[in-house]
Amino acid sequence: MAQERDWKCGDPHQHLIWAEATTDALRVLEGKWKIVIICQLFGAKDALRFSELERRVEGVNQKMLIQQLKELEKDGIVTRTVYPQVPPKVEYALTEMGKALGPSMAELIDWAYKRRDWMAEQAAT
Amino acid sequence: MAQERDWKCGDPHQHLIWAEATTDALRVLEGKWKIVIICQLFGAKDALRFSELERRVEGVNQKMLIQQLKELEKDGIVTRTVYPQVPPKVEYALTEMGKALGPSMAELIDWAYKRRDWMAEQAAT
DNA sequence: CGCCATACTTACCTTTTGGTGGGTAACCCA
DNA sequence: TGGGTTACCCACCAAAAGGTAAGTATGGCG
Numbered sequence: 001m002a003q004e005r006d007w008k009c010g011d012p013h014q015h016l017i018w019a020e021a022t023t024d025a026l027r028v029l030e031g032k033w034k035i036v037i038i039c040q041l042f043g044a045k046d047a048l049r050f051s052e053l054e055r056r057v058e059g060v061n062q063k064m065l066i067q068q069l070k071e072l073e074k075d076g077i078v079t080r081t082v083y084p085q086v087p088p089k090v091e092y093a094l095t096e097m098g099k100a101l102g103p104s105m106a107e108l109i110d111w112a113y114k115r116r117d118w119m120a121e122q123a124a125t
Numbered sequence: 126m127a128q129e130r131d132w133k134c135g136d137p138h139q140h141l142i143w144a145e146a147t148t149d150a151l152r153v154l155e156g157k158w159k160i161v162i163i164c165q166l167f168g169a170k171d172a173l174r175f176s177e178l179e180r181r182v183e184g185v186n187q188k189m190l191i192q193q194l195k196e197l198e199k200d201g202i203v204t205r206t207v208y209p210q211v212p213p214k215v216e217y218a219l220t221e222m223g224k225a226l227g228p229s230m231a232e233l234i235d236w237a238y239k240r241r242d243w244m245a246e247q248a249a250t
Numbered sequence: 251c252g253c254c255a256t257a258c259t260t261a262c263c264t265t266t267t268g269g270t271g272g273g274t275a276a277c278c279c280a
Numbered sequence: 281t282g283g284g285t286t287a288c289c290c291a292c293c294a295a296a297a298g299g300t301a302a303g304t305a306t307g308g309c310g
Contacts, residue, residue: 174256174257175256175257175258176255176256176257179257187257187258187259188258188259188260191257191258191259207257210256211255211256212254212255212256212257213255213256213257213258214256214257215256215257215258
């Protein structure tokens, strides 16, 4: 469990791995739309068509959506399945790696909410 | 606890808050050096001087370090304490908000390691 | 006086990211 | 023949992020 993992920052070598792996991981989640895409795929609990994602990810344009999906695919977070039809049909779904993001996303959301409340408090003073 | 939190994606309104809060939170952690900085401050378990950070965050330059620290300060993750001395002494430390990042960082690290191993496996084939 | 240390600031440049507005291929249907 | 659908690609542009190399302020010390 993550809770039990030590902050390996004491040992400089372990620390470097810590920092590297973590920044690498964050790098995968960077990009204006990725979290939202992942969230939508979590919410759908199933694969989504390109056009469906386009509808659900509010404000995104095609180029950006494609770009981010490509990166997510390259990084092993989503799979892309093409159905040889006309008109074309392409579905995107979370991989195991993508699904494994669940707990960390959940913790991040906890923090995000905490932060949200805290910001609201600050604003009220 | 985060583990018990549902994926609130079913309800479109809740989902929007979910996505917003999370992307906001991620936005705070974006930037090439922030995670490493936060990690260093976690590892130090104490405040660090600017020069100490400069040494510990390998590869960063002054401008970037200052920029990222400023943003982290603005976002309430770190505090900046100036000691009116010559030569100057400025210390940076995690706020409560910063320390609250612990669990999510830990989960992210878990995922990062998982991902790392998985990537290594893929590369081996 | 001139040099040192520390924590910056500034001007300038390159790279990356995000965004707009047009194509294009494929087949079905009228 | 020509329009409709879907999932793209491409040329081009604007803004943001990242990086380099220089300078600045302060006071103690020799």
